Amino acid sequence: MAASAMKLAVAVACALALASACHGLQLGYYKQSCPRVEAIVRDEVKKFVYKDAGVGAGLIRLVFHDCFVES
Numbered sequence: 001m002a003a004s005a006m007k008l009a010v011a012v013a014c015a016l017a018l019a020s021a022c023h024g025l026q027l028g029y030y031k032q033s034c035p036r037v038e039a040i041v042r043d044e045v046k047k048f049v050y051k052d053a054g055v056g057a058g059l060i061r062l063v064f065h066d067c068f069v070e071s
Contacts, residue, residue, distance in 0.1 A: 010044045011048075011058070013044075014044070014045050014059055
């Protein structure tokens with residue numbers, strides 16, 4: 001149960017980060033408030049994609065539908 005909650009939390013965090021990025025944010029945007037956020041998100045996404053490749057595909061679909069179709 002805890003693993004599922006963690007997986008969901010990481011997926012939501014990644015989705016929010018990716019959705020924000022497609023609306024004008026840039027690499028280094030959180031450098032002042034949370035300097036390691038990009039590394040943390042990258043490492044967590046890598047960890048979950050390594051365990052289940054479907055997570056990566058889901059994130060790509062999420063970004064496509066939330067960012068590119070709406071643009």
